[in-house]
Amino acid sequence: MRTTFLSAAMLLIAFIGIGSDSAYAAKRNSNNATTKAKEQALQTITMDAAKAHIGFLASDELRGRKAGTNDAQVAAQYIISLLRQWGIKPLGDSYTQPFSAYSMEWQKRKPWQVHPDSIALLKQMPHRRLNMKNVLAMIPGKNTNEYVIMGAHFDHVGCDPDLEGDSIYNGADDNASGVSAALQIAHAFATAGVQPERNIVFAFWDGEEIGLLGSRFFMQTCAFADKIKGYLNFDMIGRNNKPENPPYVVYFYTAAHPVFGDWLKNDIKQYNLHLDPDYRAWDKPVGGSDNGTFAKRDIPIIWYHTDGHPDYHMPGDEAQKINYEKVTDISRAAFLNLWNLANEKSY
């Protein structure tokens, strides 16, 4: 009896041992497969694709993509057609999230409002209304209770018919460059085919130039606002603010998460990215772009930005002035950031 029991126990120990060994090997294999998929997806982010996206969005035909115009909606439809083609599903029932902003009549014009209380007040007097649409898509994660969001605004400031000469504000840097990064990253995640740990939302904002309206409306109506673990933003990532140092890029991130800085440092080394970031840890990164909407709700953010330049909000912000090598490497670095945001256990 005793002998039998002992050998059975020994067999069991041996079995558990073998079991955990093979479980370890299976985990290692799946980790290797995941790393391989990530690295192959990284290679799908190319300079040619950046040129195509920015070239189209910043072309004269899109007339500066002003919020509330058909020109901005052409940009939105371009983004939607690509998301659909790559098999990335809408966040809600449709890819678009329509919203309206209100303001006083033009002589007393004040900032556009999207908050229901402000809208109710404005509706009692002569007012202006502007209809816009965000574009929202999602790759569902294994843990459907946690979200990370990557975003870039697609609207710009339009045209000025009274301007003599070139009257189109093309917005190649602001923010066709950021949209191109967000598109390439969405495509890379679709190509990788690895289900992330957390849900990844791909957001293309309307109305940023007139008061961060798209991201504000989104957060004001978001049913999962308290489940957002991080927000990654792009706004103006294509110019050389320091001509003597073309790889210069400003990397803003929430100071309470120093690991965001470590991620980029490691990825630049490991993947040989040609970037020279100015690491700017920021206590409350509320300024500049749609990152502010999320930072105000204490959501950790990362924001890529290549700083101001003389063509900022001018008709000269054109596609031929973009540093495409830099846009491509920022897109790759940010893909790796988003991979970490979506998959790292904690940060």
Ligand SMILES: [Zn+2]
């Ligand atoms: Zn912008």
